[in-house]
Amino acid sequence: MMNIRFPLILSIPVLVSGCAAAPLVSPDASHILVTRNAPAEECMFVGEVLGSQGNFWSAEFTSDEDLVRGARNRMRDEAYNLGANFVQIEMENQSQNTADQSLGGVYSSVIIGNAYVCPKI
Numbered sequence: 001m002m003n004i005r006f007p008l009i010l011s012i013p014v015l016v017s018g019c020a021a022a023p024l025v026s027p028d029a030s031h032i033l034v035t036r037n038a039p040a041e042e043c044m045f046v047g048e049v050l051g052s053q054g055n056f057w058s059a060e061f062t063s064d065e066d067l068v069r070g071a072r073n074r075m076r077d078e079a080y081n082l083g084a085n086f087v088q089i090e091m092e093n094q095s096q097n098t099a100d101q102s103l104g105g106v107y108s109s110v111i112i113g114n115a116y117v118c119p120k121i
Helices: 002-017 027-031 064-081
Strands: 033-035 044-053 086-096 106-117
Touching: 027 064, 033 064, 044 064, 064 086, 064 106
Parallel strands: 033 086
Antiparallel strands: 044 106, 086 106
């Protein structure tokens, strides 16, 4: 019995961690402006960024809001690593589970954007 319980106890934190939004790796990334609006002309494009969170297995334990927030946080971290302070969202996709009505709602969120360095935000 001891051999079975120990791995099960160790797996609980892994299962529960799927329930929250992915945190920002860098707290400074929270200052990056994420919008659908176009950047100002003086902004310089530095790269495409992507953020995603969720999968079919963790969806039941993660709120729709946390899936979207986690995807945005991951996108902000990518933008921060490029030195950007502005991201224009190009595409958002929240995958829905339509095969089984008991598993309704979003099960993954993906956001793609263009990162820019802007002199003034």
